[in-house]
Each structure stands twice: as structure tokens, then as C-alpha cells.
Amino acid sequence: MHKDIIDDQVKVGVVTISDTRDYTTDRGGERVQKFLEEQGYEVTREIVKDDIIEIRNIIDQFVYHPSIHAVVTTGGTGIAYRDVSIEAIEPLYDKKIDGFGEIFRYLSYTEDIGSKAILSRATAGVINSSPIFVLPGSVKAVELAMSKLILPELHHCLNELHK
Incomplete structure (x- = not known):
């Protein structure tokens, strides 16, 4: 990727992590896709089980694919036994974006769930120079993260990573 990514067609991989969702019941992943497409992004969407190996496989496919520039996941971020998104993805980070989780939780507290x-x-x-955002699966959480944090900063984030 080159430094003028803001002028390129940006493609985003969207991954729903769930043992219970499919393409007909995945409202969170569908909402992420809609947000992105409304802003002109191209989307590739997948659903994987709450399994560390399956999650890492799809994340690797997306972040090492030459035409996918960013990734957004939904699901598996809670504290239940099957919630393993964090355990699967955080060890893969080259850099963590601490402010995202901090501000997301603050906004969730003040604007949504207390x-x-x-x-x-x-x-x-x-x-691998691709930003990845790991979100809860609820539609309200997706809407909050996409509208307040991800969409306002995605191009800036990509430009910072490729300047």
C-alpha cells in the first residue's frame, strides 16, 4: 500500500465471532457492513466460531491480504467462558491502540449501558500495518463504535500507518 491511501478504494474485512450467529441472524456484523458501505468502503464479511485458532486464521487471512486495509470484528469481547476474541487477537498486535478501548468503554458508560x-x-x-477494531456483538455497541470512533478516524489511521 502507498501513502495516498485516502485516495484509494479502502477495503475492510468484517468478522463476526460467534457460535450462534449465521448470515441471517448476524445483526452486529451486518450493521458494521452497512456503516462502512454507506461511507464508500468495500467490505468482505466472514463469520467464525468462538475458537482461538479459527479467529486467528481469519484475522491472518485479512491482515496479510494485499487488498484488505483494515479489519473490524464483532463478538466475543465479554467475560463469558466462550468469549475468546481478545485472547485470540491481542497477542497478534504489533501495536495496541489503548485509547480506543478506553474511550469506547467511557462512551458505553455515558451513552448506553452504564x-x-x-x-x-x-x-x-x-x-501488519492494518488497523483492527475488536467490538462487542451488540448492535448498540457496534453503532456507538462505528459512528463515534471508527468512521471518524479510519482514513486518518490508515494514512498514519502508511506515510
């Missing part, structure tokens, strides 16, 4: 926000382990980082 003190339940402490249970969110939403995170973001960089893998």
Missing part, C-alpha cells in the same frame, strides 16, 4: 461497560474488553491495534 456500569455494565466495565465488562467490555473491546480493543484495537495494528497488525
Whole structure:
């Protein structure tokens, strides 16, 4: 990728991490896709089980694919036994974007779910010069993250990574 990424067609991989969702019931992943496409992004979407190996395989496919520039995941960020998105993805980070999780939890607390926000382990980082945002699976959480954090900063983030 070159330094003028803001002028390129940006492609985003969207991954839903769930043992129970499919393409007909995945409202969170569908909402991420809609947000991105409304802003002119091209989207490739996948659904994987809550399994560390499966999650890492799809993340690797996306971040090492030459035409995918960023990744957004939904699901598996809570504290339940099957919630393994963080354990699967954070060890792959070249750099962690600490402010994303901090601000996401703050916004979740003030604008959405109150003190339940402490249970969110939403995170973001960089893998192979690709930003990756790891979101909860709820539609409200997706809408909050996409509208307040990801869409306002995605092009800037990509430009910073490729200047």
C-alpha cells in the first residue's frame, strides 16, 4: 500500500465471532457492513466460531491480504467462558491502540449501558500495518463504535500507518 491511501478504494474485512450467529441472524456484523458501505468502503464479511485458532486464521487471512486495509470484528469481547476474541487477537498486535478501548468503554458508560461497560474488553491495534477494531456483538455497541470512533478516524489511521 502507498501513502495516498485516502485516495484509494479502502477495503475492510468484517468478522463476526460467534457460535450462534449465521448470515441471517448476524445483526452486529451486518450493521458494521452497512456503516462502512454507506461511507464508500468495500467490505468482505466472514463469520467464525468462538475458537482461538479459527479467529486467528481469519484475522491472518485479512491482515496479510494485499487488498484488505483494515479489519473490524464483532463478538466475543465479554467475560463469558466462550468469549475468546481478545485472547485470540491481542497477542497478534504489533501495536495496541489503548485509547480506543478506553474511550469506547467511557462512551458505553455515558451513552448506553452504564456500569455494565466495565465488562467490555473491546480493543484495537495494528497488525501488519492494518488497523483492527475488536467490538462487542451488540448492535448498540457496534453503532456507538462505528459512528463515534471508527468512521471518524479510519482514513486518518490508515494514512498514519502508511506515510
